[in-house]
Amino acid sequence: MHDDQLPIEADIVRAMIDDQFPAYRHEPIRQVDSSGTDHAIFRIGAEVAARFPLRAADPAACAERLRKEAAAVAAFARHSPFASPRPIGLGRPGPLYPMPWTVQSWLEGDVATPDGLAASKPFALDIAELIRSLRAGNTHGRRFAGQGRGGDLRDHDGWMSACFTESEDLLDVPRLRRLWARLRALPPAGPDVMSHGDLIPANLLVRDGRLVGVLDCGGFGPADPALDLVAAWHLLDREGRDALRARLGSGDAEWRRGADWAFEQAMGLVWYYRTTHPTMSALGRSTLRRILDDPDIRSGRVSPP
Structure with missing residues (x-):
């Protein structure tokens, strides 16, 4: 998927587990067919997962990042009403894999899809309950300090310009440029709140039509209160989005900014x-279609929650 992607296979994982986490040396190992884009994931027995960063980076900087993510994962678990992984340990680089890596608890559940529960009001309300509970966390005076999504929309102008150029033969770019020009100027929706930061389908686990688990929680931290509303556009149809918005009481600015993130x-x-991950590319198309088909976002008018 990436030009700087690192190779990692089950036999390498076996050797590193046996050396660094001998308690699991007798457990079977299999690679998980994940739709994620940042880590290769291997299941170790029935209760543990190992996560290996896919992209090359400075090992020391990566280890520090992984330690911070582990702390965020633990904090997330204290605030989430749904299950989330528990950090177990930090692995060291080895002869065949040059980066730090992590071991955490395994969660059971089915990975959500963009359309599987799109019409489910109970699922929409589960997502609203997740967002509401995370927002209740104390930021301790912190504000968004990252370089990704969650701060000032206008900071992404350069990236969006590149996206429009790369998408000339794929999408209706003139229409999309006009929408970005309008949405990027939206004012802040309020003070930063605690957020998951990446509520895409691949990070939500479902069972029997309900949300049962949340993955990839290492980005838990303060951000634009609209950021976690991306879940509404990645996962829900119009009725589901309306139910989620009403439960959260999102005002116009917050709701539009959620659509823009x-x-x-x-x-x-x-x-x-x-070409490298068609499922993720299809998610992008599905989300854009929902945004463009929504008459309120398209017109700039949003009815009250």
Whole structure:
């Protein structure tokens, strides 16, 4: 998927587990067919997962990042009403894999899809309950400090310009440029709140039509209160979005900014993964279609929650 992607296979994982986590040396190992784009995931027995960063980076900087993510994962678990992984340990680089890696608990559930529960009001309300509970966390005076989604929409102008150029033969770029020009100027929706930061289908687990688990929680931290609303556009149809919005009481600015964060993410997914990860590219198209088909977002008018 990436030009700087690192090779990692089950036999390498076996050797590293046996050496560094001998308690699991007798457990079977299999690679998980994941739709994620940042880590290769291997299941270790029935209760543990190992996560290996896919992209090369400075090992020391990566280890520090993984330690911070583990702390965020633990904090997320204290605030989430749904199950999430528990950090177990940090693995060291080895002869055949040059980066730090992590071990955490395994969660059972089926990975959500863009359309599987799109019409489910109970599922929409589960997502609303997740967002509401995370927002209740204390930021301790912190504000968004990252470089990705969650701060100032206008900081993404350069990235969006690149996305529009790469998408000329894939999407109706003139229409999408006009929408970005309008949405990027939206004012802040309020003070930063605690957010998951990446509520895409691949990070949500479902069972029997309900949300049962949340993955990839290492980005838990303060961000634009609209950021986690991307889930509404990645996962729900119009009725589901209305139910989620009503439960959260999202005002016009917050709701539109949520659509714009989803728009920014979807634009990158379509072209970047068009050949290397068709599922993620298709998610981008599905999300853009929902945004463009929504009469309120399209017109700039949003009815009250």
